[in-house]
Amino acid sequence: MNARAIEGLPEVHPGDDLAALLAEHTEAGQVVVIAHKVVSKAEGRIRALAGIEPGAEAEALAAKLGKDPRHVQAVLDESLEIVRDERVLICRTRHGFVCANAGVDQSNAPADSVILLPADPDASARALRAALPGRPAVVIADSFGRAWRLGQCDVAIGIAGLAPVDDWHGRVDRSGRRLHATAIAIADEAAAAADLARAGKDAGEPVVIVSGLERFVTDEDGPGAAALVRGRDDDLFL
Amino acid sequence: MNARAIEGLPEVHPGDDLAALLAEHTEAGQVVVIAHKVVSKAEGRIRALAGIEPGAEAEALAAKLGKDPRHVQAVLDESLEIVRDERVLICRTRHGFVCANAGVDQSNAPADSVILLPADPDASARALRAALPGRPAVVIADSFGRAWRLGQCDVAIGIAGLAPVDDWHGRVDRSGRRLHATAIAIADEAAAAADLARAGKDAGEPVVIVSGLERFVTDEDGPGAAALVRGRDDDLFL
Structure with missing residues (x-):
């Protein structure tokens, strides 16, 4: 897997066309991870x-x-x-x-x-995907703190064309034992990986291209980051 | 940033010398992310x-x-x-x-x-780092669920030679505004990135080499994953 930030993007203002800014950088099968701030600015949020x-x-x-x-x-x-x-x-x-x-x-x-935050980050991701050459997957990321652990990790708040979760429920491990509780948060891990490819919070590198995740890129836009929201009654931790 | 799994590692048993298995693959400045299961097996846990x-x-x-x-x-x-x-x-x-x-x-x-889990994953990471050619940073990873979000992400449970957190407290954003609450969980994001580089939970690829994070690799082993534990009384989420 490779993640590299796009260099030299201009400051984004309300009404700017993000797809036009990114068009020369995208290809089919990639995952375009974009900091939500840029999407929010373009959308006038x-x-x-x-x-x-x-x-x-x-x-x-x-x-x-x-x-x-x-x-x-x-x-x-x-x-x-x-x-x-x-x-x-x-x-x-x-x-x-x-x-x-x-x-x-x-x-x-x-x-x-x-x-x-964007009003509907999944819709923002779908619209950007549809407008980009090659229809790469799009992940809109934000930095969230975590219960029990210090520091923030980037997570996916909007997703189009990437599996939010890779569910191993019912599949088996190497020794043939059934895996019960394994569902990997692919899109959140992609957001985290992209964050590491930025030079810093002051670097003006809000967009990162991730390659090597083709097996998780889907033709359908899919359920989006909405599928990552754990219902209050389903929360095992609270 | 690039993350690639080491292929062809044998099944690990108690007493096996992990450093010897990995020696040909490591260089200075890299981050070696290793699934805790392999460390635990080698240590007889x-x-x-x-x-x-x-x-x-x-x-x-x-x-x-x-x-x-x-x-x-x-x-x-x-x-x-x-x-x-x-x-x-x-x-x-x-x-x-x-x-x-x-x-x-x-x-x-x-x-x-x-x-x-290893009895002392930070000590395990330090020992492995000391024994590896080039003294790469070492992160021992496990998959943790999260409050409020579905799916698991890999996080760092043992760290040697990588900044657990990149603390932007007191630094400024692009417009010169002071950043108050930004501390990026570098080692957790590296663990997450490495998880995406594995072919799957059944692939037998427990070790991933991450390059491109040299700016976070330290000569000292540092405070380890112990520095990521949020004290019960400091938890803003609970």
């Missing part, structure tokens, strides 16, 4: 803080956590549920993802504004 | 079920979960704490990792036995 009127809940949470109430209101607007509010807002987003601040972030954002 | 006498707690949990009480006893012996016991045993291991069955697993194990 940016809110100026000046235009946000915080409500009472946002004011209270902001006071508790020492945050800007307008930023907190933007987080609440993207959240189905606040999972924890002790030191950081851990939110369940409208997509079902559980992450800090519902993915609403100021880093690499225009001044005095916040960037949101 | 295997228990025959016939030799395990389950206690009352193991019997009760086994009845509740429909498992072999001897397997459950092996899990308890490796656990500091049972975190959940609803449908799967989620355990905090003696190393501080939170995972299903404390990493005690029957797949790819000899008949009627279970394989345990």
